[in-house]
Amino acid sequence: MIKNCVRYSVVCVLCVCYAFSVQAQEVLPLESEFKEPTTKLWLNTYGNIRVSKRLFWVAQTHFRFEETESTPFVGQVAQVYNRHAIGYIYSKKFNFSLGGVLRLNFNTDASSVDRNLVPEWRIWHQYMFAMPISTMMFYHRIRIEHRWTQDFADDSEYEFRNRWRYMFKVKIPVNSHKLQPKTFYISPEAELIMQSGKPVVGSPFEDLRLHASFGYILTPRITLAAGIMYSQGQTLANPGIYKQSWTARFHVYFSPDFRKVKNKLPAIHLDD
Amino acid sequence: MIILRLEYLSYRILFGVLLALPIVLSGQEKKLYEGPSQIGTYKGEASYHYVIANNDTLLNGSFLLKSSNLEALLKKGDISFSIKGNFKDNTPSGFWKFQFNEFKTDKASTVEDNQYLVNVSGTQQIASGTFQNGRPDGQWVYVVQQIKNSQVDKFTFKSVVDFNNGVPQLSFTIEDEKEELVGMFLRNGIAHDKWTLYSDENIDEIESWNFNEGILESVEIRSGNGRIEKIKIFDNVPKANTKTITLDKKYLDVLKIKLQKKDSKKLVDGGIMRLLSQNDRYYKNIDSILSKKTSFTFLSKFNVKIPYFPLETIEKVRLDSISKNYESSRGISNSLLSNTQLTILRLSDENVRSLEESLEVISKKILDPLEELVSFYKEEKISFVSRKELLSKIWPDGVPDVHKIEKGVNGNSLISVKNLSHKTLYRLDSIQQILAKKITKQEREQEAIALEKKMIAQRNYLDQLSDSLRADTIPPVFFNTLQNIKKDTEDKLSKYSSINDVKAKLDYARELVQCFEKLDKVGETISKLPAQQYDIRSKYQDAVWNPFTATIMNETIKKRLIMAYEDVLIPYYLKRIEDGLPCEETEQWINLVEATYDRMLELRDEDTRKLERKLRKEDDPLVILERLSINSQIEKN
Numbered sequence: 001m002i003k004n005c006v007r008y009s010v011v012c013v014l015c016v017c018y019a020f021s022v023q024a025q026e027v028l029p030l031e032s033e034f035k036e037p038t039t040k041l042w043l044n045t046y047g048n049i050r051v052s053k054r055l056f057w058v059a060q061t062h063f064r065f066e067e068t069e070s071t072p073f074v075g076q077v078a079q080v081y082n083r084h085a086i087g088y089i090y091s092k093k094f095n096f097s098l099g100g101v102l103r104l105n106f107n108t109d110a111s112s113v114d115r116n117l118v119p120e121w122r123i124w125h126q127y128m129f130a131m132p133i134s135t136m137m138f139y140h141r142i143r144i145e146h147r148w149t150q151d152f153a154d155d156s157e158y159e160f161r162n163r164w165r166y167m168f169k170v171k172i173p174v175n176s177h178k179l180q181p182k183t184f185y186i187s188p189e190a191e192l193i194m195q196s197g198k199p200v201v202g203s204p205f206e207d208l209r210l211h212a213s214f215g216y217i218l219t220p221r222i223t224l225a226a227g228i229m230y231s232q233g234q235t236l237a238n239p240g241i242y243k244q245s246w247t248a249r250f251h252v253y254f255s256p257d258f259r260k261v262k263n264k265l266p267a268i269h270l271d272d
Numbered sequence: 273m274i275i276l277r278l279e280y281l282s283y284r285i286l287f288g289v290l291l292a293l294p295i296v297l298s299g300q301e302k303k304l305y306e307g308p309s310q311i312g313t314y315k316g317e318a319s320y321h322y323v324i325a326n327n328d329t330l331l332n333g334s335f336l337l338k339s340s341n342l343e344a345l346l347k348k349g350d351i352s353f354s355i356k357g358n359f360k361d362n363t364p365s366g367f368w369k370f371q372f373n374e375f376k377t378d379k380a381s382t383v384e385d386n387q388y389l390v391n392v393s394g395t396q397q398i399a400s401g402t403f404q405n406g407r408p409d410g411q412w413v414y415v416v417q418q419i420k421n422s423q424v425d426k427f428t429f430k431s432v433v434d435f436n437n438g439v440p441q442l443s444f445t446i447e448d449e450k451e452e453l454v455g456m457f458l459r460n461g462i463a464h465d466k467w468t469l470y471s472d473e474n475i476d477e478i479e480s481w482n483f484n485e486g487i488l489e490s491v492e493i494r495s496g497n498g499r500i501e502k503i504k505i506f507d508n509v510p511k512a513n514t515k516t517i518t519l520d521k522k523y524l525d526v527l528k529i530k531l532q533k534k535d536s537k538k539l540v541d542g543g544i545m546r547l548l549s550q551n552d553r554y555y556k557n558i559d560s561i562l563s564k565k566t567s568f569t570f571l572s573k574f575n576v577k578i579p580y581f582p583l584e585t586i587e588k589v590r591l592d593s594i595s596k597n598y599e600s601s602r603g604i605s606n607s608l609l610s611n612t613q614l615t616i617l618r619l620s621d622e623n624v625r626s627l628e629e630s631l632e633v634i635s636k637k638i639l640d641p642l643e644e645l646v647s648f649y650k651e652e653k654i655s656f657v658s659r660k661e662l663l664s665k666i667w668p669d670g671v672p673d674v675h676k677i678e679k680g681v682n683g684n685s686l687i688s689v690k691n692l693s694h695k696t697l698y699r700l701d702s703i704q705q706i707l708a709k710k711i712t713k714q715e716r717e718q719e720a721i722a723l724e725k726k727m728i729a730q731r732n733y734l735d736q737l738s739d740s741l742r743a744d745t746i747p748p749v750f751f752n753t754l755q756n757i758k759k760d761t762e763d764k765l766s767k768y769s770s771i772n773d774v775k776a777k778l779d780y781a782r783e784l785v786q787c788f789e790k791l792d793k794v795g796e797t798i799s800k801l802p803a804q805q806y807d808i809r810s811k812y813q814d815a816v817w818n819p820f821t822a823t824i825m826n827e828t829i830k831k832r833l834i835m836a837y838e839d840v841l842i843p844y845y846l847k848r849i850e851d852g853l854p855c856e857e858t859e860q861w862i863n864l865v866e867a868t869y870d871r872m873l874e875l876r877d878e879d880t881r882k883l884e885r886k887l888r889k890e891d892d893p894l895v896i897l898e899r900l901s902i903n904s905q906i907e908k909n
Contacts, residue, residue, distance in 0.1 A: 046820065048819040048820065050819075056819060087819070089817070089819070092817065092822060092823075092824070093822065095819070095822070128822070130821075130822035130823075132823075137821055137822065137823060139822070171821060178823070179818075179821045179823050179825070180823075180825050180826065181825060181826070181827070217818075217821070217825075219827065220816040220818050220825035220826070220827040221816070221818075221827070223818075223820055223821075253820045255818060255819055255820065257816070
């Protein structure tokens with residue numbers, strides 16, 4: 001099953017690259033242009049709610065703010081994410097999820113006369129691999145999103161795109177020999193987000209996110225983290241123009257387990 | 273018609289009686305018992321006939337009790353016996369033979385008529401004679417003889433007495449290897465005329481007791497140089513003031529006290545007294561057997577008359593008082609003289625030595641004579657000698673004074689003896705008190721040393737326990753609490769050392785040893801607390817899979833319980849010690865701590881959601897104890 005997923009992902013990425021090579025647009029600048037970085041603030045909550053021995057409910061809500069002219073980072077609300085899914089714990093080292101996203105996009109263009117808020121719908125699935133190395137944990141995440149977006153214009157139609165995301169992340173405990181409660185950790189992270197779809201002409205490279213966070217595992221059920229992220233990627237309208245941003249990210253991870261005690265046991269023996 | 277019926281009835285009764293007769297007769301049918309039996313110390317195989325009458329076993333017919341052990345004989349020698357005779361209606365009757373043997377064998381054996389015969393050597397006693405109506409009648413012979421190679425070698429004692437219905441008659445002879453006593457009785461068994469002792473080595477008589485109708489008037493003893501010495505005994509005694517008694521040990525004792533010391537010695541050393549005593553002893557042996565089996569006695573009944581001085585009531589009262597004082601005094605004296613501590617103390621303590629010497633003198637010069645007087649009274653011999661004569665024999669120089677044992681003369685009366693016994697007791701009591709203080713002081717000192725050693729060891733034990741709590745991983749509060757206990761013990765020791773009164777100090781030391789033992793146990797409990805906490809924490813850990821890290825993490829569950837235990841109860845327990853836990857509450861404290869631990873282990877697997885809700889924000893330890901049902905846990909245990 002894992003092999004199939006990987007194969008499928010690779011095929012998808014190749015297709016995107018092919019599309020990129022044949023759909024270059026005429027208005028391309030002679031050289032890549034990098035926009036001035038914007039500043040953003042993301043407040044992310046990640047909930048993994050255990051519902052059975054192997055299934056969990058993914059419930060994430062992200063509040064994303066963007067700078068305004070007068071206020072960096074938190075000037076205005078840009079998006080509110082509601083990401084849900086059902087996850088399956090295949091083993092301690094692999095789990096996958098499938099669900100939907102409702103993203104509320106706010107019009108951050110002050111001069112715009114269009115709608116202020118439009119929804120965006122996604123179906124997403126992700127495949128998470130974990131690798132313990134020494135006292136650290138390495139993670140590989142493949143996330144594929146099928147998104148339907150529309151512009152703020154009143155008569156705007158939904159456009160369908162796919163997103164191909166790969167993230168590599170490390171968690172390094174600082175004050176402990178392993179990731180356990182009362183542990184601070186450092187987590188460098190890199191994610192490449194590619195996109196495809198009819199509207200994507202020459203700009204499959206949507207985003208490269210480099211994120212470093214510093215976290216604290218309060219309990220096995222609550223972890224807090226904060227970090228800074230740099231990202232860049234092609235604008236959809238012009239592949240020669242790259243947007244950049246610096247984002248302050250704050251994360252709250254929670255994983256409640258409302259199962260009765262007798263159903264919890266034995267939590268540790270997932271492969272039995 | 274009625275007459276006929278009555279006749280018919282009387283026939284029926286007669287017929288019934290005739291029918292019942294065999295049953296009545298069969299009730300008295302002679303039965304034979306064969307099996308183990310015991311009379312006094314004589315234990316063996318018995319064979320006797322008896323009848324049952326009114327549920328009583330009545331001996332009737334032949335009787336035999338015997339014992340012999342061939343195995344014992346072959347190994348180290350055997351003491352065997354045989355008692356053979358007849359009873360008639362539970363009364364000894366006819367010929368009887370008592371035989372007691374103490375044999376060894378040289379193990380040489382022969383076979384004759386298909387029987388193994390072994391040679392024996394040793395001593396044999398045989399008493400034989402006849403009984404009539406339970407009393408010796410006719411000639412009784414008591415022989416003690418040496419047996420060598422199963423043959424009589426020689427006799428060492430022989431008495432031949434003729435009885436008539438239990439009363440000795442005419443003449444008797446008692447002899448041993450060298451001497452022979454010949455004596456006479458009146459018909460009523462009273463000693464009369466001259467009792468003469470002959471020796472194999474002398475043609476002439478060597479000793480004679482001259483009786484006049486039972487009264488021993490004089491004794492004549494031939495001395496080594498052939499001269500006859502006459503000792504007057506009961507000379508010119510009015511017959512009215514005499515009493516007839518048996519010539520036994522009691523009589524002979526009175527004779528001894530009656531005579532001058534040198535005369536008494538001659539009499540005691542003389543053959544007649546020896547032979548009479550011996551005969552009396554042998555007869556008493558038979559009596560001890562017979563009187564245990566029947567209501568009859570077997571005594572030689574050699575009767576004599578003796579001056580009689582009946583005790584007056586006031587004399588009895590005084591003698592009782594003397595006896596009592598004597599016994600108490602002897603008790604004190606013996607206990608002090610046998611006290612090993614005093615024996616050691618007298619080596620170093622002049623005062624103790626002096627008092628011990630006084631004790632020895634009192635024991636010898638007062639208590640020994642008092643003992644003689646008291647035994648005369650107890651053995652009912654005192655009526656046969658005048659008190660004055662008795663006391664002058666016991667204390668020839670007069671009744672002494674306890675404070676001037678050597679000199680004091682207080683006359684010769686029971687009053688003065690009573691005073692003496694009283695004063696002696698008083699004196700001994702005072703000596704005892706003085707010496708007891710010495711002993712007690714020494715004992716106390718020794719005990720105090722032992723207790724102090726123990727107390728120090730107990731305090732040091734707390735140090736050892738403290739060491740185990742010095743680890744970095746253990747919160748210092750435990751170590752500090754142990755230090756509190758240690759300080760408490762040191763305060764108590766300090767208080768102990770400041771006490772001057774020896775008795776109070778010793779009492780406090782005893783109390784402290786017990787207290788410290790308890791505090792040591794509290795210390796042990798405290799030293800176990802970190803491990804118990806660790807156990808509980810471990811037990812309240814649950815392995816949780818963290819989806820964000822994809823790792824298993826240990827999660828503490830039922831945190832409110834853990835918090836109640838760690839943040840409220842444990843500090844509460846330690847605080848109680850910090851506040852000074854009284855010794856008498858230590859056991860309860862230990863029980864509480866142990867019960868809390870046990871209860872916490874139990875609660876891990878119980879459904880505690882309601883309980884956890886109740887524990888929210890609760891910080892009163894007593895309420896928590898109640899909610900955790902720990903008090904009921906203690907009661908359950």
